[in-house]
Amino acid sequence: MKAFFVPILLIIILGTISYAIASDTITSKVEDASKSNVLAMSMYCNLLMGNVSSKALEKVTGDALTSYYESFYKQESDEGNELWRNAKTDLLQTSASVNYIYGYHIIPEKGEPITSSSEKLDKDTYSGFVESEEGKIITGQNIKKGWFGYHSWIDEELSISTDRYALSFVQKFLNVNTYLILDIKM
Numbered sequence: 001m002k003a004f005f006v007p008i009l010l011i012i013i014l015g016t017i018s019y020a021i022a023s024d025t026i027t028s029k030v031e032d033a034s035k036s037n038v039l040a041m042s043m044y045c046n047l048l049m050g051n052v053s054s055k056a057l058e059k060v061t062g063d064a065l066t067s068y069y070e071s072f073y074k075q076e077s078d079e080g081n082e083l084w085r086n087a088k089t090d091l092l093q094t095s096a097s098v099n100y101i102y103g104y105h106i107i108p109e110k111g112e113p114i115t116s117s118s119e120k121l122d123k124d125t126y127s128g129f130v131e132s133e134e135g136k137i138i139t140g141q142n143i144k145k146g147w148f149g150y151h152s153w154i155d156e157e158l159s160i161s162t163d164r165y166a167l168s169f170v171q172k173f174l175n176v177n178t179y180l181i182l183d184i185k186m
Contacts, residue, residue: 053145056182064090069106070173084111101183103116103183104182105180105183106181107126108125128153146170147167151181167183168182
């Protein structure tokens with residue numbers, strides 16, 4: 001009878017050892033896969049954020065926007081209107097070609113604001129923006145560019161739901177008090 005328990009005991013020991021080894025291996029593989037997924041997502045987010053930052057800098061230094069907001073905003077001439085239309089078209093094309101940009105807004109101290117929203121911004125948009133919570137942070141700390149989780153003043157003015165975008169990137173124009181805001185969808 002004791003001889004019968006020896007193989008059963010050995011089978012139980014073998015099963016326990018096999019279970020422990022398999023459990024450790026599976027846990028290790030799941031941890032490695034999770035780390036790889038987090039690293040890949042981190043790399044994707046870094047790439048996306050870098051692309052948005054580069055695109056914003058390209059826009060605020062490019063001719064289409066800077067020509068209007070740095071000098072022609074004060075002209076009611078055909079040339080001033082043409083530059084404003086070119087700036088609006090340039091932003092529309094950027095938004096259409098970059099699939100993770102949900103929307104855009106230009107908040108100028110002088111000149112006509114531009115937005116992708118169906119609502120319009122008033123000419124005194126700049127003063128409202130700089131008095132808002134995020135505007136005070138940007139202007140008070142002299143932030144040239146940065147990532148924000150929301151822009152509640154713009155959302156309220158344009159009736160934009162905060163669940164329509166995940167992040168916003170703000171880029172100040174180099175020579176004028178004008179801000180380009182890109183909303184990122186995820």
